[in-house]
Amino acid sequence: MAENAGTSGTTSNNGNSVGFKEQDQLLPIANVGRIMKQILPPNAKISKEAKETMQECASEFISFVTGETSEKCKKERRKTVNGDDICWALATLGLDDYAVPLKRYLLRYRELEGEHKPAANHDKVAIVDNCNVEDGDNMGPLI
Known part of the structure; x- marks a missing residue:
């Protein structure tokens, strides 16, 4: 948690040691608290410790999935990660409960x-090969 927010070391792509603060690797706590508040009743309060715990868990989850996604893109010699890559990583990591709704959202x-882009972009077709989304699934409104 906050007491562990010292400087850690990691290695860059060229092998040089790079220092970073652990807190720089975490989602902003204000954003985490705001998201937590959205699901709770209006009169509920959230302790600082609960926000910090959720901040660490959410940040670690994102890092875990992103790492798997990054490896896939490196193997395919691509520099850009896309939504399909994230869905693939979630499914590969056994997180189908997240992969399927995310694919529907995507x-x-x-x-x-x-619908909002100029007519020239309507010719592009999205290739859907991950997360096995069935036609007719109701995913509700986009947020």
């Missing part, structure tokens, strides 16, 4: 984005 997002 498909819906792309559909809505397609």
